[in-house]
Amino acid sequence: MNLDxxxxxEYDIRGVYPSELxxxxxxxIGKAFGTKLSSLGKKTTVxxxxxxxxxxxxxxxxxKGIIETGIDVYRIGLATTPMCYFATNYYGVNTSMxxxxxxxxxxxxxxxxxxxxxxxxxxxxxxxxYEIIVKGEFASGVGKIIDKDITNDYIDLILExxxxxxxxxxxxxxxxxxxxxxxxxxxxEKLNVESIPLFDTSDGNFPNHHPDPCVYExxxxxKEKVLEVRADLGIxxxxxxxxxxxxxxxxxxxxxxxxxxxxxxxxxxKVSNKACLFDVKCSxxxxxxxxxxxxxxxxYRTGNSYTRAxxxxxxxxxxxELSGHVYFRDKFPGYDDGIYAGMRLIELLSNTxxxxxxxxDGINKYYSTPEIKVAVADxxxxxxxxxxxxxxxxxxxxxxTIDGVKAKFxxxxxLVRASNTGPNITMRFEAxxxxxxxxxxxxxxxxxxxxx
Numbered sequence: 001m002n003l004d005x006x007x008x009x010e011y012d013i014r015g016v017y018p019s020e021l022x023x024x025x026x027x028x029i030g031k032a033f034g035t036k037l038s039s040l041g042k043k044t045t046v047x048x049x050x051x052x053x054x055x056x057x058x059x060x061x062x063x064k065g066i067i068e069t070g071i072d073v074y075r076i077g078l079a080t081t082p083m084c085y086f087a088t089n090y091y092g093v094n095t096s097m098x099x100x101x102x103x104x105x106x107x108x109x110x111x112x113x114x115x116x117x118x119x120x121x122x123x124x125x126x127x128x129x130y131e132i133i134v135k136g137e138f139a140s141g142v143g144k145i146i147d148k149d150i151t152n153d154y155i156d157l158i159l160e161x162x163x164x165x166x167x168x169x170x171x172x173x174x175x176x177x178x179x180x181x182x183x184x185x186x187x188x189e190k191l192n193v194e195s196i197p198l199f200d201t202s203d204g205n206f207p208n209h210h211p212d213p214c215v216y217e218x219x220x221x222x223k224e225k226v227l228e229v230r231a232d233l234g235i236x237x238x239x240x241x242x243x244x245x246x247x248x249x250x251x252x253x254x255x256x257x258x259x260x261x262x263x264x265x266x267x268x269x270k271v272s273n274k275a276c277l278f279d280v281k282c283s284x285x286x287x288x289x290x291x292x293x294x295x296x297x298x299x300y301r302t303g304n305s306y307t308r309a310x311x312x313x314x315x316x317x318x319x320x321e322l323s324g325h326v327y328f329r330d331k332f333p334g335y336d337d338g339i340y341a342g343m344r345l346i347e348l349l350s351n352t353x354x355x356x357x358x359x360x361d362g363i364n365k366y367y368s369t370p371e372i373k374v375a376v377a378d379x380x381x382x383x384x385x386x387x388x389x390x391x392x393x394x395x396x397x398x399x400x401t402i403d404g405v406k407a408k409f410x411x412x413x414x415l416v417r418a419s420n421t422g423p424n425i426t427m428r429f430e431a432x433x434x435x436x437x438x439x440x441x442x443x444x445x446x447x448x449x450x451x452x
Contacts, residue, residue: 002024003025003028003130003133003134004020004021004025005130006020006378007020007021007025007110008126008127008129008130009126009420009421010122010123010126010303010305010420010421011112011120011122011126011303011304011305011306011420011421012110012111012112012113012120012121012122012126012305013029013110013111013113013126013129014101014104014108014109014110014111014421015108015109015110016107016108017052017054017058017107017108017109018054021058021109021110022058023057023058023060023061024061026058026059026061026062026065026099026111027061027062027064027065028065028133029062029065029111029129029133030061030062030063030064030065030066030068030069030097031065031066031068031069031133031138032065032129032130032132032133032138033045033062033065033066033097033113033129034065034066034067034068034069034070034071034138034139034143035069035132035137035138035139036115036128036129036132037066037069037071037095037115038069038070038071038139038141039139040115042071042095042115043070043071043072044071044072044073044074044091044093044095045066045071045072045073045074045093045095045096045097046073046074046076046084046087046088046091046093046095046096046097046148047059047062047063047066047073047074047075047076047096047097047098047099048075048076048077048078048079048081048083048084048087048096048097048098048099049077049078049079049098049099049100050078050079050080050081050098050099050100050101050178050179050239050240051078051178051179051181051182051202051203051204051239052099052100052101052106052108052109052204052239053106053204053205054109055078055099055100055109055204056078058099058109059075059099062097062099062111063075063145066097066143067142067143067144067145068138068140068141068142068143069138069139069140069141069143070139070140070141070142070143071141071143072143072144072145072146073143073144073145073146074087074091074093074146074148075145075146075147075148076148076149076150077147077149078179078182078202079150079179079182080179080180080182080183080240080241080242080337080339081098081100081102081112081179081240081241081242082154082241082242082335082336082337082338082339082340083150083151083154083183083241084096084098085114085117085333085335085337086150086153086154086157086333086335087148087150087154088114088117089117089333090150090153091148093117094114094116094117094118095113095114095115095116095117096113096114096117097111097112097113098111098112098113098240099111100112100179100239100240101239102238102239102240102242102243103210103211103212103238103239103240103243104239105210106204106205106206113129118308118309118312119305119308119309119312120304120305120308121305122303122305122306122309151183151186154183155183155186155187155190158187158339158340158343159187159190159191161331161332161340161343162191162343162344162346162347163347163351164191164192164193164346164347164350164351165347165350165351165352166350166351167349167350167351167352167353168192168193168194168350169193169194169232169233169346169349169350170193170194170195170196170229170230170231170232170233171188171193171194171195171196171231171232171233171234171235171342171346172195172196172197172198172222172225172226172229172231172233172234172235172247173188173195173196173197173198173200173234173235173236173237173342174197174198174199174213174219174221174222174225174234174235174236174237175197175198175199175200175211175237176199176206176208176209176210176211176213176218176236176237176238176239177199177200177201177202177203177204177205177206177207177208177211178202178206178211178237178238178239178240178241179202179239179240179241180200180237180241180338180339181199181200181201181202181203182202183241183339184197184200184237184339185197185200187339187343191343191346193346193350196225196229196231198221198222198225199221206239208221209221211237211238211239212238212239212243213236213237213238213243213244213245213324213338214238214243214245214255214256214322214323214324216253216370218236218245219234219236219245219247219253222234222235222236222247223247223251223253224251226247226249226251227251230249231249232249232349232355232356233246233247233248233249233345233346233349233356234246234247234248235247235338235342235345237338237339237342238324238338241337241338241339242304242325242335242336242337242338243323243324243325243336243338244256244259244324244326244338244339244341244342245324246259246342246345246356248355248356248357249355249356249357250357252357254356254360255283255322256282256320256321256322256323256324256325256326257278257282257283257285257286257322258283258285258286258360258363259320259326259341259345260276260278260282260286260318260319260320260326261285261286261289261360261363262345262348262356262359262360263318263344263345263348264276264289264290264293264295264318265289265293265359266348267317267318267330268293268294268295270330271317271318271330273314273315273316273317274293274294274295274296275295275296275297275298275314275316276290276295276296276297276298276316276317276318276319277298277299277300277307277310277311277314277316277319277320278297278298278299278300278319278320278321278322279299279300279301279302279303279307279320279321279322279323279403280299280300280301280302280400280402280403280404280406280415280417281302281321281322281323281371281415281428282299282321282322283366283368283430284364284366284412284413284430285363285364285365285366287299288363288364289363289364298314298316298319299400299402300402300403301402301403302321302322302323302403302417302420303321303403303420304321304323304325304336307319307320307321307325307327308325308327308334308335308336311327311329311334312329312334315329316329317329317330318330320336324338326338326341328340328341328344364432365432366412366430366431366432367430367431367432367433367434367436367437368428368429368430368431368437369427369428369429369430369437369441370428371426371427371428372426372427372428373419373424373425373426374424374425374426374427374448374452375423375424376418376423376424376425376452377423378423381418381419381423381424381425382418384418384425384448384451384452385404385405385416385417385418385425387451388404388405388416388444388447388448388451389401389405391447392405392407395407397409403417404416404417404418405417407444409431409440411431411432411433411436412429412430412431412432412436412437412440413429413430413440414427414429414440414441414443414444415427415428415429416444416448425448427441427444427445427448429441429444
């Protein structure tokens with residue numbers, strides 16, 4: 001058995017195909033997953049896969065392993081990750097395995113899985129799959145495969161949860177040849193909007209651009225099309241459809257924290273729980289605006305599995321993280337769905353005469369860096385974070401340590417954290433002026449370099 005322990009990460013199982021994970025790996029993961037489900041008294045699970053070139057073969061091997069443990073499989077087939085989440089709840093199974101590597105390059109693949117239909121497994125629950133495989137004591141039985149098509153039911157859910165106003169909206173949406181290509185057009189054609197698709201042919205080679213809509217370079221063609229056709233809005237999706245990015249009518253990127261400002265201004269008098277959860281990477285502009293609205297800001301650690309679980313536990317009407325995961329719970333089931341998040345902004349625009357850029361009037365101005373990755377061996381990165389934390393304590397900075405260390409100043413912040421998805425330390429800096437931004441970045445970069 002050739003099993004690479006490094007693919008069992010903090011949020012999911014993920015690696016390069018076929019060198020780090022392959023059909024044999026998928027089969028063993030299926031047996032371990034089925035064994036765990038059996039121990040929990042579960043009898044059925046949902047399985048789906050994205051449009052990566054290796055996904056269907058991995059799915060076949062995974063399902064073979066699962067049914068050999070006596071667990072039945074509702075096989076959804078090719079689907080976005082939100083469609084898998086929907087099926088999990090729709091069929092009352094509340095456990096699932098999604099084959100996807102999300103926004104990673106095309107040579108990657110992986111597995112996101114859930115035992116409760118509320119959030120994906122993370123931390124020790126991911127490592128437990130590895131431990132079950134190593135132990136080799138699997139449940140046995142004869143499960144069956146039940147093919148399901150949830151496409152129309154999923155479309156109905158999206159349409160039921162959107163209430164368009166009288167204004168007619170023109171939108172460009174970019175599937176990046178990812179898995180949203182199989183479903184986005186079907187939804188837009190049922191809405192009273194003018195929609196222009198980009199790269200909505202499913203192709204796991206991602207020939208036009210990398211499907212990560214929170215990286216500005218990947219939105220270049222979307223920006224150009226929005227300006228060309230004078231659209232009100234541009235929307236981009238990631239490879240498996242659970243994240244979203246936006247371009248306004250002027251061609252500017254609207255980061256997720258700014259999107260949340262727009263939506264909270266729209267929602268705050270429509271919801272009773274006036275609290276918003278967001279991750280440590282978000283701009284202080286979001287916190288500032290929440291306070292102005294009398295909405296309680298709740299800062300939390302980065303990571304989709306963590307933020308989705310916390311969103312459920314706090315029953316926040318709207319929460320999210322800078323990477324493009326957004327959770328609506330005001331009238332939606334609360335999982336991260338890039339298509340639905342985009343629809344909510346279309347809904348807002350159709351009920352106002354303001355442009356997207358105008359919806360951000362009055363927010364406090366901050367200058368910030370993108371996320372900066374510094375290559376560091378996995379075995380060193382957490383000890384380096386400990387040293388950076390001690391440095392901040394020695395300077396008597398106001399810090400939070402829920403995810404790495406974040407030093408908060410009156411005029412900005414410095415965030416240094418260990419990546420949970422690779423051998424990196426990631427940093428992000430923000431300040432009220434470009435000069436101050438450079439000062440903060442230099443101080444923390446110089447300190448970090450002492451330990452690398």
